[in-house]
Each structure stands twice: as structure tokens, then as C-alpha cells.
Amino acid sequence: MRVALMVTCVNDAMFPGTGQAVVRLLRRLGVDVDFPQAQTCCGQPMVNTGYLDEAVPAVRSFVRAFEGYDAVVTPSGSCAGSARHQHRLVAERSGDPGLAAAVAETSPRTYELSEFLVDVLGVTDVGAYFPHSVTYHPTCHSLRMLGVGDRPRRLLERVRGLRLVDLPKAEECCGFGGTFALKNADTSVAMGSDKARHVRETGAEVLVAGDNSCLMHIGGVLGRGRAGVRVLHLAEILASTEEQPA
Amino acid sequence: MTGTFVGMPAFPSAARAALADTQLRHNLAHATGVIRGKRAAVVGEVDNWEELRLAGAAVKERALLALDTQLVRLEESLTAHGAVVHWARDAEEANRIVVGLARAHEVDEVVKVKSMLTQEIGLNEALEAAGIAAWETDLAELIVQLGGDLPSHILVPAIHRNRAEIREIFARRMGEVGRPAPADLTDEPAVLAGAAREHLREKFLRARMAVSGANFAVADTGTLVVVESEGNGRMCLTLPEVLVSIVGIEKVVPTWAELDPLLRLLPRSSTGERMNPYTSTWSGITPGDGPQEVHVVLLDNGRTRALADEVGRQALRCIRCSACLNVCPVYERTGGHAYGSVYPGPIGAILNPLLRGTGDPQTDALPYASSLCGACFEACPVRIDIPEVLVHLRSQVVDGHREDRVPKPEAVAFRGAGWAFGDARRLDRAERLSSLAGRLLRRRGRTSLGRLPGPGSAWTDARDLPAPPTESFRDWWRRTDGGERP
Numbered sequence: 001m002r003v004a005l006m007v008t009c010v011n012d013a014m015f016p017g018t019g020q021a022v023v024r025l026l027r028r029l030g031v032d033v034d035f036p037q038a039q040t041c042c043g044q045p046m047v048n049t050g051y052l053d054e055a056v057p058a059v060r061s062f063v064r065a066f067e068g069y070d071a072v073v074t075p076s077g078s079c080a081g082s083a084r085h086q087h088r089l090v091a092e093r094s095g096d097p098g099l100a101a102a103v104a105e106t107s108p109r110t111y112e113l114s115e116f117l118v119d120v121l122g123v124t125d126v127g128a129y130f131p132h133s134v135t136y137h138p139t140c141h142s143l144r145m146l147g148v149g150d151r152p153r154r155l156l157e158r159v160r161g162l163r164l165v166d167l168p169k170a171e172e173c174c175g176f177g178g179t180f181a182l183k184n185a186d187t188s189v190a191m192g193s194d195k196a197r198h199v200r201e202t203g204a205e206v207l208v209a210g211d212n213s214c215l216m217h218i219g220g221v222l223g224r225g226r227a228g229v230r231v232l233h234l235a236e237i238l239a240s241t242e243e244q245p246a
Numbered sequence: 247m248t249g250t251f252v253g254m255p256a257f258p259s260a261a262r263a264a265l266a267d268t269q270l271r272h273n274l275a276h277a278t279g280v281i282r283g284k285r286a287a288v289v290g291e292v293d294n295w296e297e298l299r300l301a302g303a304a305v306k307e308r309a310l311l312a313l314d315t316q317l318v319r320l321e322e323s324l325t326a327h328g329a330v331v332h333w334a335r336d337a338e339e340a341n342r343i344v345v346g347l348a349r350a351h352e353v354d355e356v357v358k359v360k361s362m363l364t365q366e367i368g369l370n371e372a373l374e375a376a377g378i379a380a381w382e383t384d385l386a387e388l389i390v391q392l393g394g395d396l397p398s399h400i401l402v403p404a405i406h407r408n409r410a411e412i413r414e415i416f417a418r419r420m421g422e423v424g425r426p427a428p429a430d431l432t433d434e435p436a437v438l439a440g441a442a443r444e445h446l447r448e449k450f451l452r453a454r455m456a457v458s459g460a461n462f463a464v465a466d467t468g469t470l471v472v473v474e475s476e477g478n479g480r481m482c483l484t485l486p487e488v489l490v491s492i493v494g495i496e497k498v499v500p501t502w503a504e505l506d507p508l509l510r511l512l513p514r515s516s517t518g519e520r521m522n523p524y525t526s527t528w529s530g531i532t533p534g535d536g537p538q539e540v541h542v543v544l545l546d547n548g549r550t551r552a553l554a555d556e557v558g559r560q561a562l563r564c565i566r567c568s569a570c571l572n573v574c575p576v577y578e579r580t581g582g583h584a585y586g587s588v589y590p591g592p593i594g595a596i597l598n599p600l601l602r603g604t605g606d607p608q609t610d611a612l613p614y615a616s617s618l619c620g621a622c623f624e625a626c627p628v629r630i631d632i633p634e635v636l637v638h639l640r641s642q643v644v645d646g647h648r649e650d651r652v653p654k655p656e657a658v659a660f661r662g663a664g665w666a667f668g669d670a671r672r673l674d675r676a677e678r679l680s681s682l683a684g685r686l687l688r689r690r691g692r693t694s695l696g697r698l699p700g701p702g703s704a705w706t707d708a709r710d711l712p713a714p715p716t717e718s719f720r721d722w723w724r725r726t727d728g729g730e731r732p
Binding site: 007009011012013014015016017019020023024027033034035037038039040041043045046047048049050051052053054055056057058060061065086140141143144145171172173175176177178179180181182183184185186187188189190191192216217219220221223224 | 257258261262265271575576579580613614615616617618619620621623624637639640641642643644645656657660661663664665666667668669670673676677680694701704705707708709710711712714715717718719720722723724728729
């Protein structure tokens with residue numbers, strides 16, 4: 001099986017450790033993972049702000065970069081959701097039937113990490129070791145746009161040493177929302193502060209989620225409040241071992 | 247908060263003021279939390295909720311796609327039952343019709359059963375200008391009216407008020423407009439409701455004309471339907487001599503049988519009840535019983551504009567249950583006034599631009615008043631994909647500015663991003679700059695950025711932002727061959 005990593009623009013530029021963790025994890029599970037250098041961004045920042053024309057080049061480079069792979073794996077529920085639900089819109093807008101055909105081909109082969117592990121590889125025990133208390137935030141797009149359900153939890157429950165603590169109001173949005181965080185900064189911060197308070201209430205050492213952009217926001221609020229809670233992407237915990245801890 | 251919605255500031259600044267009101271935030275979080283819990287419990291009781299949602303959506307969709315013929319059928323049925331049907335293109339026409347009817351009957355006051363549509367068109371103000379007093383008879387509407395206030399929720403218009411404030415409003419204002427509140431008024435809910443009942447009873451018994459809205463209008467039987475909790479609606483619909491119902495053209499349902507899923511979806515989604523206490527239906531005139539003159543004003547006011555929008559059209563399926571408000575994390579923190587409309591929350595964020603069209607700063611801000619978390623779509627009983635419509639309307643806002651002589655900084659930024667994302671080599675160069683900044687910062691021992699100037703300050707005023715890494719993932723992959731080389 002030819003598997004490509006779609007690292008996402010945010011992870012590429014800001015959180016390379018998450019991409020490295022996915023590579024380590026997939027190799028450990030026997031997957032030969034490739035990183036197509038032509039990839040850029042899924043286009044979601046443009047689409048969600050209303051700049052549909054501006055998203056066309058990103059979608060074009062997406063389908064070009066991942067053409068011919070059996071599966072495209074990404075450590076982001078939001079970007080997987082964008083590929084699956086928004087690329088068609090952008091392609092229609094471009095008026096290019098070739099792009100629409102390529103999107104129809106690529107979209108269904110694009111998987112968020114936990115979907116790929118559970119549905120395609122059929123594993124829940126990935127052989128990870130992480131001896132800490134962890135609370136899990138199900139990000140909105142993973143939860144509602146993709147419907148990843150309890151897959152991330154099932155993966156976390158099989159991590160040796162890990163103690164999973166329930167997050168109050170877990171399913172409520174953290175307030176990131178892409179450009180919402182800037183356009184409606186006050187509301188975004190109010191939502192983030194409530195989320196951060198719930199995270200602190202759990203007493204967990206680590207907050208985990210499947211999207212670094214949400215974590216950057218919640219972590220940013222926690223950091224300003226000097227909460228001392230560590231923020232980690234799901235991939236980093238799943239990649240963690242006794243020899244190479246996260 | 248007094249006065250009118252017109253001229254409200256755009257959402258971000260209106261929200262900022264609301265967020266600073268800690269009492270308001272507490273009231274909202276508590277109230278929406280309670281309704282959310284009740285709704286979840288009664289929705290959970292229904293085995294085939296998803297099928298019911300699909301059925302409800304299908305009924306409304308069928309009506310909308312054949313709206314012209316359904317409306318003509320409705321007019322025929324109503325007329326056959328002795329009602330007089332009026333057509334109104336906009337607020338001005340509708341108000342003129344109602345004021346004309348009130349003048350013809352020489353009334354100086356009317357009682358009203360909660361109708362959002364009359365608030366949408368400013369009917370009370372139009373009547374007042376003609377010297378006619380309009381009395382709201384729904385408890386929450388009465389609180390809002392006496393307080394010189396605006397509604398902030400579809401179902402609970404006075405959600406932003408607490409008991410002490412309501413007591414104060416009743417004590418101060420009831421006497422000025424009718425029967426005063428009792429001298430020993432407390433802020434006990436039962437005592438407040440009792441005072442409202444006494445105050446309103448006088449109005450019901452005196453009024454010769456009533457104005458109502460309708461939740462549904464059945465085309466084949468010519469039946470209007472009002473669903474309510476307090477019984478005030480039934481008083482308005484039965485006691486006065488003249489009844490005027492103002493109905494948005496999207497309220498039409500083809501057949502009586504098709505009300506079934508809608509009447510099951512609405513109370514559970516709205517009040518979290520299995521069934522609402524009062525469902526009133528009326529078809530024209532019954533000689534010797536109830537109002538002997540019935541008028542129905544069918545109003546467009548932007549609805550055909552919304553209907554013509556293929557993506558936005560689904561918003562007209564809305565049955566005004568307010569489930570989307572109660573689950574919306576943005577609404578929960580800002581309240582309804584920030585939306586600058588009688589339709590607040592997620593549905594308001596799409597309905598207002600669809601009805602009025604994009605193009606003014608207040609309306610254009612509404613599609614952005616959402617984090618696109620999708621909770622509204624999940625809760626909507628008629629499956630309106632609100633996030634989809636929000637993104638669609640955002641693109642209309644952006645497209646409306648494509649010909650601007652001086653583009654907005656945001657547009658310039660997105661054009662730049664679009665260009666960079668079109669080619670990995672361009673993105674790579676941008677990332678080189680970012681990792682250079684990261685190296686410089688980390689050399690000075692900084693792991694997060696300080697407060698940024700310009701637009702970046704919107705992030706860093708209240709949140710840390712991590713310093714960029716010293717090497718992008720792309721560079722790491724190239725340098726180590728994906729981790730194969732150290």
C-alpha cells in the first residue's frame with residue numbers, strides 16, 4: 001500500500017514534531033510512508049473565510065501531490081474534513097472538470113490519523129507507552145464534520161501507563177475556528193478561557209487532541225494563565241515509547 | 247439596551263460589549279444549559295429522531311420548491327373559509343395593511359400573540375406612529391416591551407433578564423400602561439406571572455382587534471397553526487372581533503397530514519417538552535364563534551430573495567425552535583442583541599443576510615459570527631446545514647468586494663496565501679523566513695512570541711503564540727530522508 005503523509009501547512013511550519021511522530025508511528029506499524037514534496041495546504045483557511053477563488057491553487061496542488069497514492073493520512077481532523085467536504089465546492093467554482101474529477105478521486109482516500117489506524121490498519125493498540133494523566137478534547141471538525149467518534153479514545157485507552165480523565169463539556173468548541181480567532185477575538189478568547197478552565201478542572205497533566213490549531217489556541221490561553229498543563233497532539237502520544245518518550 | 251435593531255454596530259464590537267457583562271454571561275450560560283439538557287433528554291426518547299428530522303426537512307423542502315402553487319392553494323382555501331387574504335411585498339406594505347385595518351375598525355389598541363415577523367417589520371412602531379397601541383401578551387414579550395428592550399432569544403426573548411430586573415420593570419411600568427403591579431410584588435416567578443396575568447386579562451377582555459403570527463399555514467385546508475405554552479395566544483385568537491394574522495410565505499405546509507413530523511419535532515427541539523401545552527388552529531370564520539372578521543397577510547420581505555439562493559434556500563425550512571441558539575457556543579457568550587436582529591444566533595447569522603442581502607457592514611459581519619463548530623447543524627430538527635450556508639454567505643461577502651478599488655488588507659493577505667499555496671517552492675521560501683525567525687528567538691531563549699503589533703495583536707493580546715520551530719517539517723524530511731538518516 002502506497003501511503004502519503006499530508007502533514008498540513010500549520011504542522012509543517014509550526015509543529016514539525018507532530019509530522020515526525022506520525023512518520024515514526026506509521027513506520028513502527030509497518031507502513032511505508034512517503035512525504036510528497038509538492039503538497040502545500042488543504043485550502044481550508046481560504047474557503048472558511050469566503051475566499052473560494054483563492055483556494056483553487058491549494059486544491060490543485062493537493063490533488064497533484066497526492067495523485068496515485070492508496071491512502072493520504074493527515075494528523076488533522078479539520079484538514080481531512082476540508083479535503084472530504086470542501087474540495088468539491090472549490091473545484092466546482094473553478095469550472096475545471098479535470099480538477100473536479102481529481103478531487104472525486106482523492107477525497108475519499110484521505111483519512112484523519114485515527115480513522116486510518118482503526119479503519120484501514122485495523123489496530124487500536126499501537127504499542128505506545130505514556131505514563132501520564134491525559135484528558136482528551138474532541139475537536140469539532142473531527143467530531144462533527146468527519147464523525148471519528150470514539151476512535152481516538154479507543155487508541156488512547158490502549159496506551160500503556162496512560163490514565164484517561166474525562167473533560168467536562170468536552171464536545172463544546174474551544175473557540176479557535178480559523179480566522180474566527182482573529183475576526184472575533186474577544187468571543188474566541190472567552191470560549192478558549194472556558195475550555196482552559198475545564199481542562200484545569202480535570203487535574204490532568206496533558207491535554208490531547210487531533211488538531212494542532214485547536215491546541216495552539218487552548219494552549220495559548222493555558223500558557224498565558226501559566227496553567228502548567230502540557231498540550232500534545234494525539235500522534236505524539238501514540239508515537240511515544242519507553243525508549244523515545246514524548 | 248433600548249430602541250431598535252437598525253443601526254446596530256457590527257457583531258465583533260457588539261459582542262465585546264456583551265462579553266464584558268458578566269451577569270449576562272452567567273444568565274445565558276445557565277438558561278441555555280438548562281434548555282439544552284431538557285432537549286437532549288426528550289430527543290433521546292425518540293427512537294427514529296433522525297428519520298423524523300429527514301421527514302420534517304422533506305415536508306418544508308417540498309413546500310418551498312413549489313411555493314408559488316402552494317401559496318395560491320392556501321389563498322383559495324382561506325378565502326373559501328371567509329378569510330380575506332392580503333399580499334405584502336415588504337415591511338412597509340404589510341404595516342400599511344394592518345394600520346389600515348385598525349383604522350377601519352377605529353381601534354386605538356390591539357393585542358398581539360408573539361409573532362417574530364411583526365418584530366421583523368417593526369409593526370408595533372408603525373402602529374404607534376398611527377396612534378394605536380400594540381400590547382404584547384406573551385410573558386417574555388411583555389417583559390421585553392415594558393422594559394423598552396429588544397428580544398434576545400427566539401423562544402425566551404427575555405433570556406437576558408433575571409427575576410430581580412423583571413420585578414423592577416413590572417413595578418415601574420405596568421401602572422403607566424394599564425393595571426399596575428400589586429404593591430407587594432416579589433421576585434418569585436409565580437408572583438411575577440400572577441401580576442402579568444392580571445395585567446393582561448384587562449387587555450384581552452377590552453381589545454377588539456388582535457394581531458397574530460403563525461407557526462404553520464396548511465395550503466390544502468387553509469388552516470393556520472399557532473403553537474404556544476401560556477394560552478395567551480388562544481385568548482388573542484378567540485376573544486377579539488377582528489383577527490389579523492401576518493404570515494411569512496415560507497410557513498406554508500402542503501397538507502394537514504404533513505404537519506405530523508413538524509409538530510413532533512418542534513416542541514422537543516424548542517422547549518424540551520414532549521408536547522407543547524397549547525396548539526391552536528383556525529380556518530377563516532366560524533359564524534357565531536370567535537372573530538367574525540379574519541385577515542391573513544402573506545408577507546415576502548426578502549423570502550423570495552432567499553429562495554432564489556440555491557444553497558441558502560434551506561434556511562427557509564426553519565421552524566423557529568431555537569435549538570441552534572441553545573447549543574451555540576458563540577450565542578451562549580454574546581447573547582442575542584449582538585446579532586442586531588430579531589433572529590439571533592446561528593439561524594440569524596444566515597437568515598438576516600439571506601433576507602436582506604449582503605453588502606452592509608452589520609449584515610456582512612454575521613456570517614463570520616461563528617466558529618463553524620457544527621453544533622447548530624447537529625441540533626437543527628429540519629437539518630439546515632448552517633455551517634455550509636455560513637461559508638457560502640462568507641463567499642458572497644468576499645465576492646461583493648472583489649471590485650473594490652482599494653482591497654482590504656485581508657483580501658491582499660489571502661491572495662498572497664493563495665499564491666504561496668499554489669506551489670510548494672513558494673511555500674518553502676516563506677517557511678525558511680519563519681524558521682529563521684524561530685532560530686533567532688530560540689537563541690534568545692524564547693519559546694513563545696510576545697505581543698504582536700497590527701492584526702496579530704488580536705491573537706496575542708490574550709493568548710501565547712509559540713515561536714516558530716527552527717526547522718520546518720519539509721526541511722527535516724529532506725535533511726534526514728524522513729528520519730532514516732540522523
